Amino acid sequence: MSERTVSLKVTRYRPGQDSTPTAQSYEVAYPDDWVVLDALNFIKDHVDGTLSFRWSCRMGVCGSCGMMVNGEPRLTCSAFLREFDSQEIRIEPLAHFPVIRDLVIDMSGFLDKLKSVSPWIIRDTEKDPSEGEYLQSPKQLDAYHPFTACINCLLCYSACPIFGLETDFIGPAALALAHRYNEDSRDQGSAARWNAINDHNGAWQCTFVGECSVVCPKSVDPAAAIQRLKVDTAKQWVRSVLLPWGQK
Amino acid sequence: MNHRKTLEPMWWGLFSAGGVVAAFLIPIHIVLLGLAIPLGWLPGSAEIFQSWIVRLYLFVLISLPLYHWAHRFSFTMSDLGLRPIRKPLAILCYGSAIAGTVVTAWVLLRI
Ligand code: SF4
Numbered sequence: 505m506s507e508r509t510v511s512l513k514v515t516r517y518r519p520g521q522d523s524t525p526t527a528q529s530y531e532v533a534y535p536d537d538w539v540v541l542d543a544l545n546f547i548k549d550h551v552d553g554t555l556s557f558r559w560s561c562r563m564g565v566c567g568s569c570g571m572m573v574n575g576e577p578r579l580t581c582s583a584f585l586r587e588f589d590s591q592e593i594r595i596e597p598l599a600h601f602p603v604i605r606d607l608v609i610d611m612s613g614f615l616d617k618l619k620s621v622s623p624w625i626i627r628d629t630e631k632d633p634s635e636g637e638y639l640q641s642p643k644q645l646d647a648y649h650p651f652t653a654c655i656n657c658l659l660c661y662s663a664c665p666i667f668g669l670e671t672d673f674i675g676p677a678a679l680a681l682a683h684r685y686n687e688d689s690r691d692q693g694s695a696a697r698w699n700a701i702n703d704h705n706g707a708w709q710c711t712f713v714g715e716c717s718v719v720c721p722k723s724v725d726p727a728a729a730i731q732r733l734k735v736d737t738a739k740q741w742v743r744s745v746l747l748p749w750g751q752k
Numbered sequence: 753m754n755h756r757k758t759l760e761p762m763w764w765g766l767f768s769a770g771g772v773v774a775a776f777l778i779p780i781h782i783v784l785l786g787l788a789i790p791l792g793w794l795p796g797s798a799e800i801f802q803s804w805i806v807r808l809y810l811f812v813l814i815s816l817p818l819y820h821w822a823h824r825f826s827f828t829m830s831d832l833g834l835r836p837i838r839k840p841l842a843i844l845c846y847g848s849a850i851a852g853t854v855v856t857a858w859v860l861l862r863i
């Protein structure tokens with residue numbers, strides 16, 4: 505197999521040691537089938553064991569290996585080195601997030617936002633298991649299925665210029681998941697999600713830039729979910745004004 | 753659950769309704785009033801403005817796109833760096849749209 509070399513310009517930040525992030529370059533010889541993550545693992549194993557980054561599945565499923573690759577949010581386990589024409593590839597932590605160390609971002613803010621939309625099925629009453637499953641028609645499944653594919657990789661947050669300006673914005677993935685559960689015919693919890701969605705930092709912060717859907721590795725289309733949430737929320741708002749007694 | 757926590761659904765509703773009007777009605781209006789009538793393809797007379805339906809149409813045509821502008825402009829300006837003065841900017845933009853709506857209604861009622 506032919507081998508080429510590339511220079512990876514990796515952002516380093518070691519708390520207590522560096523006052524600001526700096527860039528460090530590593531030369532890596534790579535075979536054709538290597539992805540960016542393979543090169544980082546090569547560096548970690550053979551060149552510099554202090555380099556820190558997250559990864560797990562190596563197959564685009566766990567969502568933990570997101571980084572900025574030449575300025576674009578990518579899953580590094582799906583970004584082949586041979587894709588890049590340049591002699592140098594810049595690897596930086598995901599944009600718009602606080603950095604813990606090197607390429608590791610702090611995602612606790614996102615986890616709080618995710619929790620605020622109760623991304624699970626909420627029911628007023630549960631059927632007894634002996635009564636069988638909650639059946640759905642193919643149409644009912646289609647209504648939410650595309651939004652189930654999210655792996656919480658946060659690429660959409662790094663791509664979103666609004667989140668870059670307003671880090672309190674609940675953001676694309678959390679809203680897409682809110683929509684996913686609201687659209688599920690088995691769910692009865694949309695009222696519990698209402699406040700998080702219908703907030704200045706909820707769906708209304710979005711100006712439909714659409715970059716979230718462009719970068720999503722799972723084709724979730726959060727931008728479409730957010731627009732649907734806006735329409736649904738506006739309709740419900742009109743209903744609540746016209747028929748205030750009908751409010752739940 | 754208080755569903756009226758924020759007025760943003762209302763502003764966004766007016767924004768999107770205004771967008772629909774701007775995208776669909778204004779081009780038709782330009783063809784009718786800017787081409788068809790001046791070029792004599794269609795008959796036209798000032799009488800038509802006496803009709804309440806025509807006045808209502810003009811009210812919708814003029815007022816809703818003002819809210820589209822107000823929303824888009826205030827969001828764009830705050831994205832371009834005016835975020836710190838977002839509140840007064842929003843008041844100025846939506847306030848202008850409301851003023852425009854009142855003036856439109858006033859003019860249309862007086863023709
Ligand atoms: S919506 Fe897509 S880009 Fe955003 S976190 Fe989920 S999988 Fe990642």
Ligand code: FES
Pocket residue numbers: 559560561562563564565566567568569570579580581582
């Ligand atoms: S390592 Fe799991 S998605 Fe990349």
